[in-house]
Amino acid sequence: MGSTLLLLLVISFCAWDHVSANSIRSPEHVSANIKDDDEERPPPSEGDSVDGYLYLPEGQLVCVHRPAKSVTESPTDPADEETLRRSIIGEMFDSAVKKPLAIGCCPRGDPKGKVFRDGSSCCVNQIFNTSTHMCCPQKERVLVYNKESLHYCYGTTCLVDDLDLDTKVPMQSSCSYDKLGTPIRCHFTCPPGSEIRGTKVTKCADGVWTAHPQCCEGCPRASRYDVNFIVDLNADVGVGHQADVRSLIRMLVSYLPVSQSGVRVSVTSFNGEVMQDKRSWTLTEHNSHEELNKAIDNLQHSTIDSSRNAGIALQYASNHGFTAIYGNRKHVEDVFVYIATGDPSDSVLESATLLKEKSNFIVITVGEAAAALSSIPADHKIHIDSFASFHVHRKFLYEILCGSHCLTS
DSSP states (O other): OHHHHHHHHHHHHSOSSOOSTTTOOOHHHHHHHHHHHTTTSOOOOTTOEETTEEOOOTTSOOOOOOOOOOGGGSOOOHHHHHHHHHHHHHHHTOTTOOSOOEEEEESTTOTTSEEEETTEEEETTEEEETTTEEEETTTTEEEESSHHHHHHHHSOOOOGGGGOGGGSTTOEEEEEEOTTSOEEEEEEEOOTTOEEEEOSEEEEETTEESOOEEEEESSOTTOOEEEEEEEEOOGGGOHHHHHHHHHHHHHHHTTSOBSSSSEEEEEEEESSSBOOSTTSBOTTSOOSHHHHHHHHTTOOOOOOOSOOOHHHHHHHHHHHTTSGGGTOOTTSEEEEEEEEOSOOSSOOHHHHHHHHHHSEEEEEEESGGGGGGGGSOOSEEEEESOGGGGGGGTTHHHHHHHOSOBOOO
């Protein structure tokens, strides 16, 4: 019985002549069949591979296509068939045969495939060692046999496709993978002028992503605004808080499509007086977020001035900020953003009223010292209690100008 089962296993793996009542042949007949092919393909030595055909000793499978033989060539007497069957199996297990036994062809059923032997198998058209590797048909891969491979193949794993990034253009992802190619962590970014809504990082935990990003949000790419920041740089708030002010400006403009054809950004800096140096610039000077962020780095002042003349700065911005020589564009909305970090030394009522009349005037006050400006006339106002809570209000300007908007390109 054991010999019969082994023979059936041999027959099932390879597209050879169908071993049945009409096709069992003796070893001599197999040898004769190989000789029949010699006219088309000269026989190499046993075990040699020529043109993808592997020739084996008599009595072992050969992945070579043979023409069909007539029924009359096969034995018809059941007793003769059993004798031939026992003869073939006997030769396959003859102790004189030192080579591993051939048990199939790879790709499976391909008469022109490669022979794989005892101790090997075929997976996704690859022959592999069954004692060290495993076939994972679900992933169409041959894997090193270990616990990690078993979990990867048969357990639940995360797929990058499950994040639906194709529907979240222009979002981009950068993922890290384990040695089997399974994603374990993904980081998401958006192009300049937009920010991630939702998570920026997600991890694969037990086959499930911990979070999904929603979209890249920001003003539409076609938005056009001229924006002038009026920035208080008196050092009495401390150098550290000046860095916070720079961070706030970067956050506010990060949702805007900065360019000379889109959103233009200028700055008017002051302490006791308006600063006429690299800490102030016009609308025409910067054409990208990269250029603008480098300029914002210069918004710092180490001297504590005796006065904070915000009224003078607002008046200067009103007279110069949105003029043709400073790059103002017709039919484009003008926006002033006044960032106050202390109580002004002069009056701001008249100049603030003028700015509100001629533009969209936005006032952001920070800290207790600037609380006195709560009554200043403006189109939009917000008070931030401390520098540490800047990030909570990063969308303030963007939502005033554009509402809440997911980009689609």
